[in-house]
Amino acid sequence: MKKILVTGSAGxxxxxxxxxxxxxxxxxxGYDNINDYYDVNLKYGRLNELGIKKDKVKEHQLASSELYPNFRFVKADLCDREYLNQLFKENKFDYVINLAAQAGVRYSVENPQAYLDANVQGFLNILEACRHYPVKHLVYASSSSVYGSNTQMPFSVHHHTDHPLSLYAATKKSNEMMAHTYSHLFNIATTGIRFFTVYGSWGRPDMALFLFAEAIRKGEKIKVFNHGEMERDFTYVGDIVNGVMAALDKPATSNKEFDTNIPDAGSSNAPYRLYNIGNNQPVKLMDYIEALEKAMGKKAKKEFLPMQPGDVQKTYADVKDLINDFNYHPNTPLEKGIGKFVEWFIAYKDSKLK
Structure with a gap:
């Protein structure tokens, strides 16, 4: 048994x-500010699945689950440093998983300040809390977007990531650098996980799969960017979860073979590690859409558009380190994962329409 803080737990x-x-x-x-970046009812729906009723959610008040006696949830913001420190002091966490962040590449073009507040200041507050109230391991979400303009495939944690294409990517890169600093200065074991295009049930409504399914259901056009010439390493959320848990259970250690003359980007002489979690099998966007059409039993009307600012044409994860260190490899077939999503999506929409 571990005592764990999970930020972004309504995400x-x-x-x-x-x-x-x-x-x-x-x-x-669980810790989440339940902001209105997208429909808060979806967030409350997730919490309800965890036994936390909407009317029990109060600012800075821990609510107990009706389903899981080992779960409590609090509505709070990572930028609230005083409350965060109080929570650490009172609960003496063994482990911390930081998933709270302002998400979305395209939104970062229009609302940069939200990303600095949540992703940089919020993460600094987490690091400071872990420094003053020591934990065994801090695991945090990074993103495939940090690879930016890199074109060498597959993307490896041992490649340097110095050319981000969006502020969102830059904030995720900054998280990795900040974590390394705290690992070096204060011997905090930190592991950053770069997620690759996650999909599945209870997904965000601003993500492609949800948007496509909603448009197909309504008979509306789906927006297909870069005229469909995109490839993504689509990763089922269950595979992501299993990878994060495997990393959590094995705190980062220093790389005994680290050479400061030729520094490895994915490790350090401090207790710091980076991992990709991707399906290790990029899929063409048009094949992704075709799998969704098959699962929904209905063809999509398509509107082909140019690439959006901040987007990249292709992602492809090298997961060798994940396999070598944890004997784990994401392996959910696309058709199976999309099928599970569609099953949930239809049930969720039907329940909202009643």
């Missing part, structure tokens, strides 16, 4: 991870 990945941790017997405190 897409945070919800699934929290549920998996609870079901294996860990004690979890």
């Amino acid at each position: 897409f990945i945070g919800f699934h991870l929290t549920k998996a941790l609870l079901e294996r017997g860990d004690t979890v405190i």
Whole structure:
């Protein structure tokens, strides 16, 4: 049993991870500001699945789950440093998983300040809390977007990532650099996980799969950017969760073979590691859409558009380190993962329409 703080626990990945941790017997405190970047009812729906009723959610008040006796949830912002430190002091966490962030590449072009507040200041507050109230391991979400204009495929954590194409990517890169600094200065074990295009049930409504499914259901056009000439390493959320849990259970250690003359980008002589979690099998966007059409039993009307600012044409994860260190490899077939999403999506929409 572990006592774990999961930030962003009302979010897409945070919800699934929290549920998996609870079901294996860990004690979890969930932390989320439930902002209105997208429909808050979806966030409350996830919390309801974890036994937290909407009317029990109060600012700075821990609510107990009706389904999991080992789960409590609090509505709070990572920028609230005073409350965050109080929570650390009172609960003496063994582990911290930081998934709270302002998400979205395209939104970062229009609202940069939100990304600095949540992704940089919020993460600094987490690092400071882990410094003053020591934990065994801090695992945090990074992103495939840090690879930016890199074209060498597959993307490896041992490649340098110095050319981000969006502020979102830059904030995720900064998280990795900040974590390394705290690992070096204060011997905090930190592991950054670069997620590759996550999809699945309870997904965000601003993500492609949800948007496509909603448009197909309504008979509306789907927006296909870069005229469909995109490839993504689509990764099922269950595979992401299993990878994060594997990393959590094995705190980062220093690389004994680290050479400061030829520094490895994915490790350090400090207790610091980076990992990709991707399906290791890029899929063409048009094939992704075709799999969704098949699962929904309906063809999509398509509007082909140019590439959007901040987007990259292709992502492809090298997961050798994940396999070597944890004997784990994401392996959910695309058709199976999309099928599970569609099953949830239809049930969710039907329940909202009643």
